[in-house]
Amino acid sequence: MAKVHETVLEIDLKALKHNFHFIKSKLLPDTKILAVVKAFAYGSDSIEVAKCLENLAVDYLAVAYVKEGVALREAGIKLPILVLHPQSVNFKTLIDYCLEPSIYSFFVLDTFLELVTKEKLQDYPIHLKFNTGLNRLGFKSPDVESVMTKINNSDSLKVKSVFSHLAASEDIDEKAFSENQIKAFKEIISNIEPYLDYKPIYHLCNTSGIMNYPHAHFDMVRTGIGLYGFGNSDKIDTQLKPIATLKSIISQIHQLDAGESVGYNRAFRASKPMRSATIPIGHADGIGRQYGNQKGFVTVRDHKAPIIGNVCMDMLMVDITDIPCQEGDEVVLFGKSPSAVSFSQTTQSISYEIITGISQRVKRVYLK
Ligand SMILES: *Cc1c(COP(=O)(O)O)cnc(C)c1O
Helix, strand or coil: CCCCCEEEEEEHEEEEHHHHHHHHCCCCCCCEEEEEEEHHHHHHHHHHHHHHHHHHHCCCEEEEHHHHHHHHCCCCCCCCCCEEEHHHHHHHHHCCCCCCCECCHHHHHHHHHHHHCCCCCCCCCEEEEEEECCCCCCCHHHHHHHHHHHHHHHCEEEEEEEEECCCCCCCHHHHHHHHHHHEEEEEEEHHHHCCCCCEEEEECCHHHHHHCCCHCCCCCECCCCCCCCCCEEEEEHHCCCCCCCEECCCCEEEEEECCCCCCHHHEEEECCCCEEEEEEECCCCCCCCHHHCCCCCCCCEEEEEEEEEECCCCEEEEEEECCCCCCCEEEEECCCCCCHHHHHHHHCCCHHHHHHHCCCCCCEEEEE
């Protein structure tokens, strides 16, 4: 790996391929794969990741918002793109860029139907989202009749897929709840089927669902975090490879006398002679203030250097008293080791939050 001279997020596309093949090995040969690339592909780079996934012949992509889908289309991505949480003000743009909406409420259905009718579109692909227990987005099971009647009364829409989302797929203690969601989803499928003379794609599982509920893969699975190297369990994590490594350097080293303080509000006070190193990454880059004051750490030459004092906007300071190192040396925040899981656990956070929060200011570099 190349030596860095500034803060970078290194994205390993070989690791992405490895994760894709690992996830695929958990599926039946015919099960389709939808890759979730929302939030800049979980904080990496949605365009580079989507191009790589397109080469791997993934079946579908998903983003949360229309704007994210537009960015993929403008980069030349041709795969079908499901927009999980479109807002009605963006429906015209969604159509202009051939994006496919999740339709999750009567308001969304009626507004979209009105637009496609006005535009005289035929068979525009939509994805029906049902709520089976997460209570976030989705129609309820008894809505099937009126949803399907509205859709069948027009020739403007085609139900490309029907889906739901598990609330606790990673939590084995909630197995009974998840099995109930699977059962509820099957009932929804059998209630929808009589209304259609074609077969939509049915899908329910996210990454942990793929691993823990192999009997619930249906026609397609939706994987996000797994592609990026995390499986919400130690067992799966050892078989996946984190694609993102956040690295920086030591900008400056300070010798501190006992009694000196470090950083804003003098939050850290040296009780003995110490050495501190200043690292050019701060809360504006996604390392929040909760990592300050000895909660989080960076890794310098395989040693843990705790973050001391308050994390600043553009910098943080670490204790390197017992670590032989010099200005210009590389430091790692998270990557293969320590992983984003162990880094985020220092603040009771989770891999999803730390990786998606690395701001666009941090330069992305790619290992292809
Ligand atoms: C984000 C998201 C996913 C991906 O979940 P992972 O746990 O990252 O695999 C799947 N489905 C929906 C509806 C989502 O919002």
